[in-house]
Amino acid sequence: MINRILIRIKVLQIVYSYYQNGNNDLKVAENELLFSLRKSYDLYHYFLLLIIEVTNLQNRILDNRKHKLMPTDEELNPNTKFIDNRFVAQLAQNESLQKYVKEQGISWANDGDFIKSVLELITKSDIYMEYLANEEDSYAADKEFWRLVFKRLICGNEMIEDYLGDKSIYWNDDIEIIQTFTLKTIKKFTEEEGSKQELLPMFKDLEDHSYAIKLFRNAITNGKEYRERITRHMANWEAERVANMDMIIMQIALAELMSFPSIPVNVTLNEYINNAKFYSTPKSSTFINGVLDSIVNELKKEKLLLKH
Numbered sequence: 001m002i003n004r005i006l007i008r009i010k011v012l013q014i015v016y017s018y019y020q021n022g023n024n025d026l027k028v029a030e031n032e033l034l035f036s037l038r039k040s041y042d043l044y045h046y047f048l049l050l051i052i053e054v055t056n057l058q059n060r061i062l063d064n065r066k067h068k069l070m071p072t073d074e075e076l077n078p079n080t081k082f083i084d085n086r087f088v089a090q091l092a093q094n095e096s097l098q099k100y101v102k103e104q105g106i107s108w109a110n111d112g113d114f115i116k117s118v119l120e121l122i123t124k125s126d127i128y129m130e131y132l133a134n135e136e137d138s139y140a141a142d143k144e145f146w147r148l149v150f151k152r153l154i155c156g157n158e159m160i161e162d163y164l165g166d167k168s169i170y171w172n173d174d175i176e177i178i179q180t181f182t183l184k185t186i187k188k189f190t191e192e193e194g195s196k197q198e199l200l201p202m203f204k205d206l207e208d209h210s211y212a213i214k215l216f217r218n219a220i221t222n223g224k225e226y227r228e229r230i231t232r233h234m235a236n237w238e239a240e241r242v243a244n245m246d247m248i249i250m251q252i253a254l255a256e257l258m259s260f261p262s263i264p265v266n267v268t269l270n271e272y273i274n275n276a277k278f279y280s281t282p283k284s285s286t287f288i289n290g291v292l293d294s295i296v297n298e299l300k301k302e303k304l305l306l307k308h
Contacts (some may be wrong), residue, residue, distance in 0.1 A: 001044060001181050001200035001238070002071060002273075003208075004138070004208065004211065004269065005177065006037075006174065007037070007211060008271055008272070008275065009209065009275065010036050010040070010212070011212065011219065012252060012279065013173070014192075015029075015216065016031055016245065017178055017219065018220060019244070019248065022039050026220055030216060033213075033216050034213075035165065037202070038202075039170035039171065039174075042168075043171050044199075045097060045101060045104070045180040046108070046152075046164075047150075048109075049106065050108065050154075051091060051150075052092045053108045054086060054115060054122065055085065055092075055117065057119050058082055058083050058123070061073075062078045062083065081131065082123075082128070082132065085145065086147070086191065087139065087143040087145075089196065091117060093188070093195040094195055094197055114163050117253055118154070118160065120158075121153055122149055122153060125149075125153055127149055127152060127153065128149075139191040146186055147183065148256065150183055151180075151183055155176075155179045155180075161175050181280060184200070185199060185200055211306065214259060215252065215255055215256055217253075217260045218259045219252045219255035222258070223251055225248075226254040226255065226290060227250045229295060229298075230247065230295065233294045233298070234291060242287075243280055245281075246280050246281070246284050246287060249272050249275055249276050249279070250272070250295075253288075254295065256268045256272075257295075257299070257305060269292055273289050
């Protein structure tokens with residue numbers, strides 16, 4: 001689930017922190033990288049758990065209305081389609097989700113106001129009104145409702161993103177990516193799988209896990225060599241005047257170019273140039289593109305870079 005786009009971002013953050021902290025403890029920094037990646041996987045489960053918690057809150061609200069001193073007919077006989085959603089019931093029984101929640105101790109228990117805000121966001125939407133009015137009563141309709149809610153109301157919602165960013169510093173750059181994987185999970189659910197429905201694994205395979213560790217280690221252990229090469233290609237620029245983040249981005253890019261021959265050069269360059277747009281100065285992407293392009297040509301002449 002944690003793809004290489006997210007891995008590159010996490011490595012960039014940890015390498016930057018490594019130099020800022022100045023403790024030079026590679027093992028501590030490596031553990032921080034793995035912890036940061038684990039927090040991304042936590043967020044994936046938090047999103048799935050959010051669907052359950054919102055539904056449970058609505059169930060409690062409807063139940064409380066029934067037990068008012070003088071409930072109305074509508075309160076005594078509410079439309080229960082939302083709380084009876086088959087997809088949510090299946091998700092609540094999912095063995096993998098429940099196991100992870102228990103082992104990692106994740107919960108929305110202390111976020112009652114946030115859960116209430118998300119519920120209000122949903123129940124005031126046209127998607128909700130249309131769902132309750134729809135005569136189709138099926139698992140497919142129930143799942144489609146939550147697909148639409150997640151895609152149109154939760155993904156890209158500023159209130160939700162701000163709250164999650166405050167809840168964990170590790171999530172600030174993860175939210176958009178993890179939302180896409182949560183949406184993918186909703187789509188892949190089938191009624192037939194029941195509680196055995198598989199969730200996405202933390203890593204697609206062992207290769208991606210190894211990629212994260214190797215990229216980080218090589219960026220640090222060969223950092224001096226990479227920086228010297230970078231400096232030689234910074235025509236009319238003094239190294240101390242270059243933004244620190246620019247140097248780190250190029251350093252990690254070189255680590256990837258030199259260590260992973262299976263990754264095309266243009267993929268590596270595009271990824272790190274794109275990261276520069278978000279994590280450095282407005283002119284950084286153009287500057288980094290020029291320097292890395294020059295280095296790639298040199299490496300090819302030296303036959304140190306044989307890929308295309």
